[in-house]
Amino acid sequence: MTETHDNPPLEGHPHAWNEAVIEAEAAAAVAPRRLPRALAAAAAVLLVAIVVGIVLHRREATVGMYVWLSMLLFAVGAFGVLIRRNALVLFMCIELMLNAANIALVAFARGTGNVEAHAVVLFVMIVAAAEVAVGLAIIVSIFRRRGSANVDDLTTLKW
Amino acid sequence: MPVVQHWTVLLPELALVGGAIFLLLIDAAKPSQRGPHLAFITLVAVVTSGVLAFFQWSHPTTSALGGMVVGDKFGVFARFIILGAGFLATLTAPAYLHRRGLDRAEFYALLLLSTAGMTLLAVSSDLVMVFITIELLSLALYVMAGFERGRLESQEASMKYFLLGAFASAFLLYGIAFVFGGTGTTNLLRIRAETSLGGVADFRLVGLAVALLAVGLGFKAAMVPFHMWTPDAYQGAPTPVTAFMAGGTKAAAFAALLRVLVLSVPELRWDWQGPLAALTVLTVVFASIIAVSQTDVKRMLAYSSISHAGFVAIAVVAASRSGIAAALVYLLVYTAMTIGAFGCVMLFRDGDGERVHLAKYSGLGVRRPAAAALFAFFLFSLAGIPPTGGFWAKWYVFFAAIRSHHAWLAIVAVGASVIAAFFYVRVAVVMFMQEPPEGDEMELDSSVGLKIALALCLLVVVAVGVAPGFFLHLAEKALPFGG
Structure with a gap:
């Protein structure tokens, strides 16, 4: 395997790359103590969704609502980048x-009646795909080493 | 103003991308033959691109791709700076890469693609194009920063640059979405029409959008407080890549910032000038102070490049004809002297590596007077000491600021450059006034490419120092969108 030759593990590093560490991390990822937290988060999301659903029930969705939704998602993303520490989660x-x-672009396209933004969304998706390719490669390369x-x-x- | 549409505007970029594809193809065909001929092909592509761009100087303003790209004198001037950065980085790269066993065609292909992204950014007149080209130049640079995979610093530089760069592009994209929401278009000229008297723009949305766009472009131009990635990326990346990033990315980012802020939303000037002036003050002062405490020369030069971003931003705040011309001259000199300084870091070998710690520079002026004098010259130019080109660049920027009634900004910047002069001069003091350690022969890198690159940088800095008016005159002709 030439890869290991190119990318030797870091000697003496506490997290040096080996099978045991991966297994331990995999085990930690599904550890039972994490489960209640995940359930609580899922329940909270569900609850919010139900409340929003009741509030918006039979109301016509306006462009403004989608813009607010996009702002909420953007804020969640930005907040996540600031507080999370795992490179994959940041990504x-x-x-x-x-x-x-993208949601904002499509909403505005609907609002202004100008479909140019749909093309922009397609461009963004392509760029995001390219970014995933490069980003995951960088993260994998650094994970192999450390x-x-x-x-x-x-x-x-x-x- | 009806603008002629013609695809030839894109010829310089086509030359770069063609060169990149050609490099990858010959590497796939003959993977065993790796060497200086790869760098030579890269140089040919860059020079071809420069010649093709040069022909656009005398042409009237043309646009392509349905108004997404505009071929004007401003674009040609900015392209020349960027292509120059690419050319110099390519000259310095082969010896450095060879020493570390990294001489692969992919490096040069990425360099050409990144250059193409930068030049396209400098000529894009549509926000969609701005987004795509920023991603093009960044994605290539993320990989180039991490090209030395075996070295932890390089990997780390790549990761930090990538995460923060992607974060910044999300802000940029969100800004573009709001510009579209506020004006119904992403074309810079049409945005200008919509935000002028008689337009239908929603100014709440456009104001928010301009702030988001400034955050996104501020990240690329490395302005405080969006500079966090810069020291790490510059220090960790292979030095030719650092030189290229420091020169090319900044020129491209400021070309885009000028087009977006000064040209497409001049009517919102009263809203964006204040915050941008605040960022500018923060950038020049903060970067100069932090740089004083650096002991790693590459990192010190990274902070120096952040503070120079602040100086260019002063010219953007001035938002006038003379401001744009001053910014272009500044970017030209800055690119030459900063690549020269990083080139000198590559020149001073220390075994297999390079001297990056300040203490290792002691006595260089005694053992290697010519090389040390060259480094000192670039540092003095960065500090803005007359009669170097760096002095005139700062002079024009301050002059533009005073003429547009931002004299206080010029005064703060002068104060910051006094602080900055300290750490530039300190390196010269260490080199010339300290005794060399015993047994350190201080060999220099003997690669021809690096020497040619340093000579070219020296030529530009001296030329601007001797005949600043000539370059200012050229830059004044190069106003965006043909004036």
């Missing part, structure tokens, strides 16, 4: 922000 939050912009995708571990360069 997902950034994708959420891009898609919030055995961690936590951005707080990136401390080689500091002031």
Whole structure:
């Protein structure tokens, strides 16, 4: 395997790349203590959805509502980037922000009756796909070397 | 103003992309043959692109792709700066890459694609084009920053640059969405028409959009407080890439910022000038102060490049004819002197690596006087000491600020450049006034390309220092959208 030759694991690093660490991390990811938190989050989302559904019941959806939705998604994404520490999750939050912009573009296209924005959305999707390719490659390359995708571990360069 | 549509506006970019594809193809055909000929092909592509761009100088303003790209003198001037950065980076790269076993065709192909993204950004007259070209130049740069995969710093630079860069492009895109919502168009000229008297723009949306756009472009131009990625990316990336990023990206980002702020929303000037002036002050002061405490020369130069972004932004705040001309001259000199400074860092070898720690520079002026003098010259120019080109660049920017009634901005910037002069001069003091350590022969890098690149940088900085009026005159002719 030439890859391992190109990218030797970091000697002596606490998270050095090996099978045991991966298994431990995989086990930690589905650990039972995480489950209640995930359930609580899902329940909260469901609750919000039900409340919004009741409030908006039989009301005609306006362009403004979609713009507000996009703002909410954008805020969730931006907030996620600021508070989460896993590179993959950060990346997902950034994708959420891009898609919030897509929703805004489509909503505005509907509002102004100008379909140019639909083309823009297609461009954005293509660019986002290219970004995923490059971004995941960078994250994988760094994970191979350090055995961690936590951005707080990136401390080689500091002031 | 009806503008002629013709696809030839895109010829310089087609030359760059064609060169990139050609490089990848010959590498696929003969993967065993890697060497300086790859750099040579890259240089040919860049020069071809420059010649094709040069022919547009005397042409009347033309546009292509349905008004998404505009071929004007401003675009030609900005393209020349960017192509110059690409040319110099390509000259410095082969020896550096060879020493680290990285001489691959992909590097040069990425460099050409990134250059194409930058030049297209400088000529784009539609926000969609701005977004796509920023992504094109950034995606290539993310990979180039992490090209030295075996080195932790390089990987880390790539990751940080990528995450923060993608975060910034999301802001940019959201800004574009709101511009579209407010004006019903993404074309810069039509945005200008809609936001002028008699337009139908929704100013609440456009105001929010301009703020978001400024955040997105501010990230690319590395203005405080959107600069966090810069020191890490510049320090960790391979030095030729750092030189290229520092020169090319900044020129492209400011060309786009000028087109968007000064040309498409001049009617909102009273809204954006204040916040941008605040960012400018923050940038020049903060970057100069932080740079004083740096001991890594590459990182110090990164903070220096942030503070220079602040100086160019002063010219943007001035938002006048003379401001645009001053910004162009500044970007030209800045690119030459900053690539020259990073080139000198590459010149001072230390075993297999390069001297990046300040302490390792002690006595260089005694052992290698010519090279150390060259480095000192670039540093003095960065500090803006007369009679270098850097002095005139700052002079024109301050002059533009005073003429547009922002004299206080010029005064703050002069104060910051006094602080900045300290850390530039300190390197010269360390080189010339400290004794060299025993047993350190201080060999220089002997690559011809690097020497040619340094000579070219020196030529530009000296030329602007000797005949600043000539370059200012050229830049004044190069007003966007033909005036």
